[in-house]
Amino acid sequence: MSVPGIDVPDARGRTGLDRAGRDLTGNPDVVVRDVHLLASSWNVLRRTTLARRRRDGAWLTEQRDTYDAGDAAALLLHDVERGTVLLSRQFRFAAYANGHPDGMLVEVAAGALDGESAEAVARREAEEELGVSVADVEHAFDAFMSPGAMTQRIHCFAAPYRPADRTSAGGGLADEGEDIEVVELPFSEALAMVDDGRIADAKTIMLLQWAALRGPFRG
The missing domain is CATH 3.90.79.10 (Nucleoside Triphosphate Pyrophosphohydrolase)
Structure with missing residues (x-):
């Protein structure tokens, strides 16, 4: 099934909006596991699943919703x-x-x-x-x-x-x-x-x- 904003253009002609954050490498204590596109009617709402290493060395799995309105x-x-x-x-x-x-x-x-x-x-x-x-x-x-x-x-x-x-x-x-x-x-x-x-x-x-x-x- 085609999803606007992912594999077919959304209302603003965008695709691949679920890729944001997957290639981040600047912080070795954070690993992005998955990005789920929640909405993209104008700005973009994503839910990202990530693993984050605490200062005590333990790894946590977290989910963060981010709203991308552009700079x-x-x-x-x-x-x-x-x-x-x-x-x-x-x-x-x-x-x-x-x-x-x-x-x-x-x-x-x-x-x-x-x-x-x-x-x-x-x-x-x-x-x-x-x-x-x-x-x-x-x-x-x-x-x-x-x-x-x-x-x-x-x-x-x-x-x-x-x-x-x-x-x-x-x-x-x-x-x-x-x-x-x-x-x-x-x-x-x-x-x-x-x-x-x-x-x-x-x-x-x-x-x-x-x-x-x-x-x-x-x-």
Whole structure:
């Protein structure tokens, strides 16, 4: 019987999705025994059976479910002269379902790589979501967002902007269902929103704190 995503293409044209992890050799204390594809309607959910050697030498057999949304890039736009950052506000159902009051999250511009370079995606998302064409882009750091269950790593960047760099109203791509509000904030207010929970998105919190500690707003 043919299975979409394994031996016949799934909705995104992918096959062999059950092969991920089978060839890993970087850790001699971990041996992947089997990979079972659970879902691949858009992102990929797998259940992997592995043997893992504990520090006391005993081997354990474990199962781990991993959600593969692909790597992504994020970009913090900052204007040091005016002391502002440019962010987005959009609805996130997963956050809404897990207790966020209305699911409307304030975030930096971000998007999936889908085969492009991280910097190219960061630039594109700034233009699509926030309507800004950026010139100089600085790599800040890379981070695994939820390594207990998600494979995703986000490549985080920062770039200066000026009012003259606003080339469109932004808002995202309507044909992809995006409905994004552009939010310009004083950097001090953005940090206060982290403190009181109004900004609760991890990549945004990390980039704002990087900007304060090591980036353009460092003391």
